[in-house]
Amino acid sequence: MLELEVKNVSKNFRGLQALKNVNFNIEKGKITGLIGPNGAGKTTLFNLISGFYKPSKGNIIFCGKNIANLKPFQRCELGIARTFQIPKPLRKISALDNVAVGFLYGRRHINNVSKARELALKLLEFTGLLEKKDFLAKDLGAEDHKCLELSRALATDPTLLLLDEVMAGLNPVETQRFLELIQRINNDNNITILIIEHVMSAINKLSDKIVVLNYGEKIAEDVPEKIVNNKLVIQVYLGEEKQDA
Amino acid sequence: MKRIKIYFLIIAYLILILIPLFTDSSYFMHIMIITYYIMFVSISWNILGGFIGQFSLGHAAFIGIGAYVATILLVNYGITPWLGLPLGGIISGCFAVIIFAPCFVLKGPYFTLATIALAATLRNLFINWDFVSRSIGIVLPFTDNPWIYMDFTSKKPYYFIILGLVSLLVWFVIVLDKSKLGFALKTVREDEDTAAAININPLKYKLITTFISAGLAAIAGGFYAQYIRYIDPDMMLINYSIESVLPAIIGGIGTVGGPILGALLLHPLSEFLRSSLSSYNSGVNLVVYAVVLILIIRFKPEGIIGWLNVKFENLIRKFVKK
Numbered sequence: 001m002l003e004l005e006v007k008n009v010s011k012n013f014r015g016l017q018a019l020k021n022v023n024f025n026i027e028k029g030k031i032t033g034l035i036g037p038n039g040a041g042k043t044t045l046f047n048l049i050s051g052f053y054k055p056s057k058g059n060i061i062f063c064g065k066n067i068a069n070l071k072p073f074q075r076c077e078l079g080i081a082r083t084f085q086i087p088k089p090l091r092k093i094s095a096l097d098n099v100a101v102g103f104l105y106g107r108r109h110i111n112n113v114s115k116a117r118e119l120a121l122k123l124l125e126f127t128g129l130l131e132k133k134d135f136l137a138k139d140l141g142a143e144d145h146k147c148l149e150l151s152r153a154l155a156t157d158p159t160l161l162l163l164d165e166v167m168a169g170l171n172p173v174e175t176q177r178f179l180e181l182i183q184r185i186n187n188d189n190n191i192t193i194l195i196i197e198h199v200m201s202a203i204n205k206l207s208d209k210i211v212v213l214n215y216g217e218k219i220a221e222d223v224p225e226k227i228v229n230n231k232l233v234i235q236v237y238l239g240e241e242k243q244d245a
Numbered sequence: 246m247k248r249i250k251i252y253f254l255i256i257a258y259l260i261l262i263l264i265p266l267f268t269d270s271s272y273f274m275h276i277m278i279i280t281y282y283i284m285f286v287s288i289s290w291n292i293l294g295g296f297i298g299q300f301s302l303g304h305a306a307f308i309g310i311g312a313y314v315a316t317i318l319l320v321n322y323g324i325t326p327w328l329g330l331p332l333g334g335i336i337s338g339c340f341a342v343i344i345f346a347p348c349f350v351l352k353g354p355y356f357t358l359a360t361i362a363l364a365a366t367l368r369n370l371f372i373n374w375d376f377v378s379r380s381i382g383i384v385l386p387f388t389d390n391p392w393i394y395m396d397f398t399s400k401k402p403y404y405f406i407i408l409g410l411v412s413l414l415v416w417f418v419i420v421l422d423k424s425k426l427g428f429a430l431k432t433v434r435e436d437e438d439t440a441a442a443i444n445i446n447p448l449k450y451k452l453i454t455t456f457i458s459a460g461l462a463a464i465a466g467g468f469y470a471q472y473i474r475y476i477d478p479d480m481m482l483i484n485y486s487i488e489s490v491l492p493a494i495i496g497g498i499g500t501v502g503g504p505i506l507g508a509l510l511l512h513p514l515s516e517f518l519r520s521s522l523s524s525y526n527s528g529v530n531l532v533v534y535a536v537v538l539i540l541i542i543r544f545k546p547e548g549i550i551g552w553l554n555v556k557f558e559n560l561i562r563k564f565v566k567k
Contacts, residue, residue: 050442072441082442090435092499101428105444113425156443 002061003028003160003192004049009058011044011216018044019216021058026160031186031193033207033224035200037236040213042196043085046164049194050082051075062160077107081158085165085196087145089137095144096120096133099151106156120155127151127181143174154185161185163195167202175202182206204228212236249561261408265401274400276516281407282469284508287492288414289461294490295499296427297454298434299349303360304462305485306367310337311463312470312480313371316383319394326395330467334460341459342452349451364481371478382477385470395471403472410468414461415505422501430454434499462489495541497548506550 004026011019019041026032034042047053049060051072060068067075090098099120103110110116124130129147132140137148146166153161163182167175179202185191197203203210204224212220212227214236220227227233264277286308294300314336315329324332348359372380388394397403421427429450432440437447470476496507514537518530545552 052438052441071446072438073444073446076442076444084438084442088436088439090432090439092435093431097428101432101445102443104425104428105432107444111425113423113428116425152439152443 001028002026003063004194005059005061006045006049007059007061009045009048009055009060011041011048011053012056017216019048019055019213022213022216022218024211024218024221026192026194027208028192029186029190030208031182031195031206033203033210034194034196034213035198035203035210035227036213039215041216042213043164044216045213046082046162046194046196050080050162076156076158079107079157079159080162081106081153081156081160082162083146083149083153083164083166085168087142087149089140089145089148091136091138093137094133095129095135095137095140095148096124098137098148099123099155102152102155108155108157120151123151123155127154128177143170146170146178150181154189154191158191160192160194163193163197165196165198167197167199175199178202179205200228246558246561249565250557258412265404271400274404276513278400278403278407278472280508280512281404281411282465282472283488283492283512284505285407285411285414285465285468286462286489287496287504287508288411288418289458289465290489291493291498291500291504292418292421292430292461293454293458295493295503296421296430296434297451298499299451299454300353300357300490301360301458302357302483302486302490303362303364304459304489305481305483306360306364307337307341307459307462308466308469308485308489309364309367309371309476309478309481310340311466312476313377313383314463315467316385316470316476317377319385320383325393326467326471327393330464333467334464337463337466338456338460341455345455346448346452349448361483361486364483364486368478368481371481377478380478382475385474385476387474396474407468407472410464415501418501426450426453431499491538493548495538495548497550500548500550503548503550506553507548510549 002025006022006024009019009022010017022045034045036042044053048055051067051070051074055068058068059066062075062078062080065078067078090101096117100113100116103116103119104113110119121130121133124133127147127150129144129151132144137145140148150163150166167178170178182193182195183206186193195203195206207224210222210224210227211218212233219232219236220230222230265274268274286304290301290304311330311333314333315326318324318329318332319326344363348356351359371377377383385396387396391397391402395406429440429445432443432445433447433450440447466480492507492511493504494507495511496505497503515534518533522530522533541549
């Protein structure tokens with residue numbers, strides 16, 4: 001069953017065409033990777049799916065419903081949650097409340113603040129941020145911010161989770177922890193995941209399918225094993241092989 | 246620790262309630278009434294400027310609307326201010342929502358500029374508007390029924406009215422601060438994109454907050470008109486907007502106690518400096534006042550409430566140990 005269909009989506013910023021006729025599907029319960037060199041349009045695509053931009057052309061179908069013109073908060077209500085590439089923590093609020101607000105206003109619509117905090121505690125335990133629950137978000141480190149982003153997105157009870165480079169800049173131990181975390185989110189909670197990542201080893205391990213973007217166009221879509229051997233993808237990442245070398 | 250603090254606050258509050266029983270100085274009463282009035286305005290400003298982070302410098306406009314609505318209802322139609330105050334609040338709230346809805350496209354300082362323009366425009370409009378008797382202003386009449394028409398000759402009833410209003414407002418803000426709505430406001434303040442990503446419509450909450458904040462400021466304005474008994478368009482000057490912002494900034498922006506502490510500190514301080522220093526040379530009091538403000542902003546830019554809280558806790562600890 002399809003969770004999300006991106007159909008002929010284009011996005012122009014005045015003269016700059018950030019995305020050209022991008023087509024792909026995401027299946028329910030699967031992890032889809034999204035890769036591409038810098039400026040390929042990955043984050044633009046994320047913003048289109050989560051509603052921060054509207055597509056210049058094309059449709060975005062979520063669970064059979066065209067959502068291309070809905071506002072971000074309306075899409076959250078339908079079950080799309082995202083993290084931001086540059087984490088956007090609520091700086092003057094404790095880590096616990098950063099997550100609790102997701103429970104209060106997300107799809108669970110908890111009306112009781114102490115109940116939301118209770119649920120947030122459980123979630124922080126799951127994501128491994130429990131010890132730092134009382135820290136103000138601004139006092140946390142970069143990897144904790146990434147973890148906080150992930151926790152807050154999960155708190156809204158999504159069916160589709162968009163992860164924008166959650167593992168960028170993490171050390172190998174942290175990366176490993178996040179890998180396991182993302183796999184557990186996918187398996188235990190049956191949440192479909194679309195993930196942007198530059199750490200190739202991570203994305204190969206995680207993904208059921210990888211979509212490759214270059215200059216706003218989809219150049220490949222396949223299982224990870226085939227993507228790493230795809231000539232076009234190698235060319236995009238490493239440049240052309242010199243003929244007379 | 247928490248209990249000792251609550252006891253301390255209750256005692257301080259009781260002292261404020263009992264003050265009129267021990268003094269007959271109308272000068273002192275006047276300072277206290279204006280302090281509470283500024284506190285009320287500053288707390289209502291803080292809901293919009295502190296909780297949801299929309300920095301308005303146009304609150305004098307809402308104070309003015311509140312004052313004019315209550316006064317015109319009283320003078321032209323004989324409607325009691327007890328009804329005029331909340332009516333002024335509702336009218337001002339609706340007006341603010343209509344004006345601010347398009348303004349919220351602007352972010353940060355640009356929004357602030359729009360609010361300054363709003364107050365300046367409204368003042369000019371009132372100066373040239375016959376219905377509100379132009380720049381002459383309106384004098385509120387005295388009647389025989391002070392309890393119905395809020396026109397007491399003594400300052401004590403006003404003292405208790407504004408103290409009561411402030412108490413209600415503080416209670417409201419304490420509840421708001423801990424409520425689900427409070428969470429939404431702070432989320433929007435910290436990051437609008439994050440808010441939108443977790444199902445919070447930033448514009449919706451900004452408009453709710455605008456209604457509350459402008460409505461409350463108008464209620465304060467209505468009270469001010471009944472107390473001073475004369476209003477003119479100059480009450481919408483930017484000075485009065487700043488007067489409502491300053492206590493919140495000095496005390497601690499976005500906190501419950503900040504504007505309370507700021508108002509208790511600033512207005513009595515400015516009056517004290519005026520009475521004690523202005524005889525030396527005109528303007529000396531203003532210089533000292535400005536220096537105090539600059540020092541606070543320089544060393545405690547987040548407000549003095551957090552700093553004072555820590556000092557107070559240390560003091561209690563010492564005391565308890567002994």
